[in-house]
Amino acid sequence: MSLPAPLPCLAALVFSCAAALPALAADRPAVLPDTMAQRVIACTSCHAKNQGTDAFFPRISGKPAGYLYNQLVNFRDGRRQYPLMTYMVENLPDAYLREIADYFSNQHLLAPPVQPTTVSQAVLERGRMLVTQGDKAIKVPACIACHGERLTGVAPAIPGLAGLPRDYVNAQFGAWKNNTRRARAPDCMADIANRLSLDDVAAISHWIGARALPADPAPAAAAAIKRPLPLACGSSPDHAP
Numbered sequence: 001m002s003l004p005a006p007l008p009c010l011a012a013l014v015f016s017c018a019a020a021l022p023a024l025a026a027d028r029p030a031v032l033p034d035t036m037a038q039r040v041i042a043c044t045s046c047h048a049k050n051q052g053t054d055a056f057f058p059r060i061s062g063k064p065a066g067y068l069y070n071q072l073v074n075f076r077d078g079r080r081q082y083p084l085m086t087y088m089v090e091n092l093p094d095a096y097l098r099e100i101a102d103y104f105s106n107q108h109l110l111a112p113p114v115q116p117t118t119v120s121q122a123v124l125e126r127g128r129m130l131v132t133q134g135d136k137a138i139k140v141p142a143c144i145a146c147h148g149e150r151l152t153g154v155a156p157a158i159p160g161l162a163g164l165p166r167d168y169v170n171a172q173f174g175a176w177k178n179n180t181r182r183a184r185a186p187d188c189m190a191d192i193a194n195r196l197s198l199d200d201v202a203a204i205s206h207w208i209g210a211r212a213l214p215a216d217p218a219p220a221a222a223a224a225i226k227r228p229l230p231l232a233c234g235s236s237p238d239h240a241p
Contacts (some may be wrong), residue, residue, distance in 0.1 A: 001239065003132045007057060017069060036100075036103045037077075037103075040103060042099060043060075043088075043090060043100070043104070046093035046128055047060045047061075047104075048060070048061070052067060054165065054168075055165050055167035055168045055171060056168070056171075058164060058168050059109060059112065059163070059164065060104050061104055061107035061108055061109045061217065062104075062105065062106075062107065062160075062217055062219075063099045063104065063105060063153060063159050063160060063219070064105060064153050064154070064155050064156055064157055064158065064159065064219045065098070065102045065104075065105035065156065065157070066101070066156035066157030066236075067101075067153065067156075067157045067158060067159040067235075068101035068104055068105060069097055069098050069157075070157055070183070070184070070235050072089050072092075072097040072100060073094070073097060074145070074182070074183060074184075075089050076089045076090055076092065076097070079122035079181075079182040079183060079184070080175075080180075080181050080182065081175075081180040081181070101190065104198070108217070110164075111212070111217070112163050113166065113212040114209075114210060114211070114212050115166050115209035115210060116210075117166075117206045117209065118212050119203075120208045123199075123202070123203050123206060124138070124203070124206060124207050125200075126200065126203040127204045127205075127206055127207025127208070128207050129141070129149070129203050130143065130144040130196075130200060130203060130207075131144060131207055131208065132144055134230075135200075137197045138196070138197060139195055139229030140192055140195050140200075141192075141231065142230075143161060143204070145225065145226070145229070145230050146158055146188075146225060146229055146230065146233070147159070147161050147220070147238070148160070148162065148220040148224055148225060149220070149224070150162065150214050150220070151208070151211070152213075152214060152216075152217050152219055152220065152222045153217060153219035153220070154219055154221070154222060154224055154225050154236075155219045155220070155221055155222050156222060156236075157236045158225075158233055158235075158236050159176070160213060160217065160218075160219060161208050162208070162212075162213045162214060162217065163182060163213035163217065164209075165209065166205045166206060166208070166209035167205075169201075169204065169205035169208060169209070170201060170202065170205045171195065172200040173193045173204075174201075175203075176189055176190045176192075176193035176194070177193050177194060181234045183234060184234035184235050185234045186231070186232045186233065186234050187231070187233075187234060188231040188232060188233035188234075188235075190235075191231060198215060211222065
């Protein structure tokens, strides 16, 4: 009995693909290099996309190693909620998480573009005031009191805000307000987020998004900010070196 017409074509396609496999295999290394760059490809496929301007996958290159380590632990231990991140780190020990954090702290992406904004000058001024001066009436300290004068973060564990996408900043404040992002107690950012109105959050994110990343985005030294911090912060305790 003869085969239906499509089947010989399918068989020919299968045989041609099989014949091509040795050639494809020859182009690949027999053993992948055992380097940290190779191991963290799953990380860079998201966090290096679009130079870290994506609202869901923030820029992590150059952030203080202590901050990156704290966030990996928070995802692993359930204080931060994002299933993909939890899946990737849930079985990793502290020592390996520190290696990953150290690796990314020494990487530096190109500066992201400044985000255009259409909000009023009054909104931008409110954002500038909150970032640089704070608001005593609602007991919110200036962002620069912890994150540094240039907003590039402070070693060893306070992250930079400069260069973050506006939508990412909004989303993280929302996560703190909704208790889906937490940190080691006392959670100072959760306290601040819950003292800010949604309009204040928008003002901060628009002002930060409209600022260019400094030419040298390195975190400031630990001595660059005054201790004790304006609020007790479990992720960056005052006795930290």
